[in-house]
Amino acid sequence: MNNQLQNTSSLNSVTFSFEDGRNSSPVRTAELQPIVVNPWDVALCVTGTLISCENAIVIAIIFYTPALRAPMFILIGSLAFADLLAGLGLILNFIFTYMLSTEFVHLVSAGLLIAAFSASVLTILAITVDRYLSLYNALTYHTERTVTFTYVILVLIWLVCVALGMLPVLGWNCLQDEFTCSICRPVTKNNAALLAVTFLLIFALMMQLYLQICKIAFRHAQQIAVQHQFMATSHASSTTKGVSTLSVILGTFALCWIPFAMYSLVADSRYPMVYTYATVLPATCSSAINPIIYAFRNPDIQKSLWLACCGCVPSNFSMRPRMSSDV
Numbered sequence: 001m002n003n004q005l006q007n008t009s010s011l012n013s014v015t016f017s018f019e020d021g022r023n024s025s026p027v028r029t030a031e032l033q034p035i036v037v038n039p040w041d042v043a044l045c046v047t048g049t050l051i052s053c054e055n056a057i058v059i060a061i062i063f064y065t066p067a068l069r070a071p072m073f074i075l076i077g078s079l080a081f082a083d084l085l086a087g088l089g090l091i092l093n094f095i096f097t098y099m100l101s102t103e104f105v106h107l108v109s110a111g112l113l114i115a116a117f118s119a120s121v122l123t124i125l126a127i128t129v130d131r132y133l134s135l136y137n138a139l140t141y142h143t144e145r146t147v148t149f150t151y152v153i154l155v156l157i158w159l160v161c162v163a164l165g166m167l168p169v170l171g172w173n174c175l176q177d178e179f180t181c182s183i184c185r186p187v188t189k190n191n192a193a194l195l196a197v198t199f200l201l202i203f204a205l206m207m208q209l210y211l212q213i214c215k216i217a218f219r220h221a222q223q224i225a226v227q228h229q230f231m232a233t234s235h236a237s238s239t240t241k242g243v244s245t246l247s248v249i250l251g252t253f254a255l256c257w258i259p260f261a262m263y264s265l266v267a268d269s270r271y272p273m274v275y276t277y278a279t280v281l282p283a284t285c286s287s288a289i290n291p292i293i294y295a296f297r298n299p300d301i302q303k304s305l306w307l308a309c310c311g312c313v314p315s316n317f318s319m320r321p322r323m324s325s326d327v
Contacts, residue, residue, distance in 0.1 A: 040277035054291040055084040065304045075127050075142025083287035084121035089113040107168045115165025132209045135216045181269035183276040196264040199280040252324045256286035
């Protein structure tokens with residue numbers, strides 16, 4: 001009996017030695033070992049599941065609703081597809097890390113995440129440009145902005161993002177030299193810095209476009225107020241609400257991505273992993289926030305969602321006019 005207890009207890013005993021904050025090779029006392037799961041990885045996997053579910057709903061609504069075929073909804077669908085791939089990439093990364101850990105699958109996982117998040121950011125930029133053009137060229141926008149033109153822009157965006165995602169597999173990785181690794185292995189420090197700088201430039205362009213949108217919105221409100229003095233207060237209130245919404249959109253995007261971008265510029269693989277996780281998690285959460293900002297706020301998508309879920313539209317539901325803040 002005592003021998004059986006000793007043998008059973010030895011199956012669960014694993015000795016780890018720590019050096020420079022990393023786990024060295026474990027000394028096995030038996031063939032079976034418990035798998036230690038990092039809570040941060042669990043959080044990223046759960047976030048990926050939430051992202052996948054949200055964006056799958058958006059894609060299904062747009063795909064099965066014939067009325068949602070305007071360029072605006074095509075862009076929203078592309079954003080949802082990019083975020084869906086990002087969510088699936090987070091889930092696959094968790095599976096690959098703990099169940100199928102090989103160099104090739106890690107390269108594929110890293111490439112998928114790079115391509116998906118790059119497509120997400122670039123599609124948000126395309127949506128911002130689309131909103132700016134819809135205000136700047138309000139009279140000719142619907143005649144110049146065709147579905148074919150939107151598809152061409154999206155094809156170019158996805159070609160660029162797929163090319164970026166292929167770089168780790170094609171040899172742009174740090175597997176041969178660990179000292180060149182960035183905070184996100186197997187991406188090299190130089191590649192991570194280049195992606196971070198590109199993101200900051202995109203954010204600066206988006207901020208400039210949103211400032212122009214606010215100026216145009218206020219100018220339109222002033223023109224309407226001059227023509228209809230009795231409506232000045234209501235138009236000023238709606239314009240202020242629209243500008244506040246745009247500020248929330250831009251602020252949320254900045255809070256999610258800028259910490260990770262800035263940390264990628266200054267840190268490398270020698271920095272504590274907890275800082276990497278603390279900046280990566282908010283960045284991934286942006287893909288969970290995007291459906292709320294760009295899809296579920298839209299009255300047409302809200303109507304389609306009500307019809308799909310309940311078969312009817314609430315009596316108090318009103319299709320309010322679109323403002324500059326609507327996407």
